[in-house]
Amino acid sequence: MNAPLSIEQLLPELDHTHLDWLEEEAIFILRETVAAFERPALLFSGGKDSCVVLRLAEKAFKSKGKDGQYKGRLPFPLLHVDTGHNFPEVIEFRDRRVAEMGERLVVGHLEDSIKRGTVRLSHPLESRNGHQTVALLEAIEEHRFDVLMGGARRDEEKARAKERIFSHRDSFGQWQPKEQRPELWTLFNTRIRPGEHMRAFPISNWTELDVWLYIARENIPLPSLYFAHDRQVIRRKGLLVPLTEVTPPEAGETVETAEVRFRTVGDMTCTCPVESPAASATEIVAETLKVTVSERGATRMDDRTSDASMERRKKEGYF
């Protein structure tokens, strides 16, 4: 095997000014959120975007010790909505990171919403991704969170491209795209009424490539799922569907082993890996530079149903 390329060799033109600028903006937004709201929480799924936000939060609120580690505790808890269909590697990573960092983790379980009857599945293996909204809004209500910070990026999807950095949600947790507040300079209008909440997106202006460059630069730990590994998959409609207990092969389909990695992690029923030998963040940067399919196009089954599926879910309160 060849020695892995460093970021400097890979992108000789890059001088990190852009990453510094993005980092500066994100830290500013995180501090603004904590300063302007009473009960913030950080959405942490264990995915790469939330891992980046977590590192930015360490930089915004902690001090770096002589050993290079950030000391202390964030001034807010982490919140994860567990659909019950998460990849085990991600849950394991989530719990390990939270323990290492000494943070507080709040988990909203979709199973609990099913038991309460606030979520009803049409069939047992239905994708639970869309139903996350109910569990999320129930967690917000239970813990009286008034702002949720998240790792959404505007380059992910057309409806996300429209979202403000501070995005207002009404008392039903809904996003009203036509009623969005003008967002002028960094004079954020964070005023809300009781029962309403905000979503704050510190990495709105980052692209998938920026995220990988930052992960490589900062050595941010990620679930093993993101790096090349052998996995049993089924080829279905141009996607690689991972073989899991909730995504069994259909009649006539063959299970095969492929070298894959995930570009995004989400519910097992709707997240697909891509074929790749990239085993480090730098190698993923190299791949991302050449990629021809969008992150969601390559990996998500649920966004394909209609042009507006993300927007409709967001209007209902989806993250």
Add this chain to the structure above:
Amino acid sequence: MNTAAPIKDHRALRFLTAGSVDDGKSTLIGRLLYDSRAILADQLDTLEKRAAGAPIDLSLLTDGLEAEREQGITIDVAYRYFATRQRKFIIADAPGHEQYTRNMVTAAAGSDAAVVLVDITKLDTTKNPVPLLAQTRRHALLAHLLRVPSIVFAVNKLDAVADPAQAYAAVRDALLGFAEHAGIRVAGIVPVSALRGDNVTQPLDAAWYDGPSLLQLLESLPTAQERKDGDLLVPVQYVAREGEGTGNQPRTLWGRIAHGRVKAGDTVQLFPSGEVATVAEVRLAGEVVDVVEAGQSAGIVLDRQIDVSRGDWIGTPKTIHAAQRFSATLAWLDTEPAVIGRKYWVRHGNRWVQARITAIESRLDIHSLEAIDAHELAVNEIGHVVVETQQPLPVESYETNRVGGALIVVDPASNRTSGTLLVKVAA
């Protein structure tokens, strides 16, 4: 116009695009993304399916909301990302409809450049001067008012006129005349055909135009730079309590420096308390550093305990001048008209205070560019007002400083962002 030379600046250029409905704005952005290969195969695939054999509609790349696709218009700002070998770009795609001007203002605030689209097929180029559309004037004026550093006109649909050389020259002269009258400095007037892709990313092969393509011009424009020289001014954003984080971290005042720089040992004055203190250390993210400067979210630790909270300001002694009454340009963005005497919330820096408009002195006529007598401002109107605030604020002229000179006005009943104030401080 010289062929623009690319600058090596790895900060992204943030630019907004503005133009009337059907001026081809979405097509132009689609073309920029498509020709710079920022469109990925699956996104293209969706467009090809919709086109069902016909040429693909690049404008569909940008309209992300259902209502936009239904109505074929852009309602809200969308942000797009692309990069060339020279530079990264963030496009704020602003809607053209008059009723969504507030979103154009959103896009303009914080942009390094504005690209105002001019649809040449809507203009009578036989007249001298060519009469421009109200929306072209409005968009250019708004960008100018908000002090977007570079204003570019993209003269579009040159494929659709019989004599593009004549049409372009006539429109260019009209734009230059308008800009001169309005005091707008023009960074470039670029002829394009977004539909055909002429002069968008590739230079035009025509005897009558030897300037840069739109993309070449965008690669050459400067990004907004903060004033690192001069007096220190820092709005206090967040006060980290002692012990938060490390257990031994001192009480740190965090804020993005508006102008100037500061280091340990410097003397600073707090506003509004007027207390003076010495800086013990300065921090950036999780670490102590030697010096912090304009644009950075800096942490300042003082040598003694002083009562400072979010919304206060840090400056150098006697540099902060506060006013409780000031003149400003008001861009009104709410469907409820501005009401003289009513109490609104305003945000200046990190401080919220109550404020009222005590007088509306004039309204800007976007056709004549004259200030005309007015007693109220309706949605999308711009006027000259006098404002009174509940507490003194260290306001500066917006023209020289965006941080000290900009405020938002929020309706206390609806919590909507109703307007924006750009401070004009009399000399």
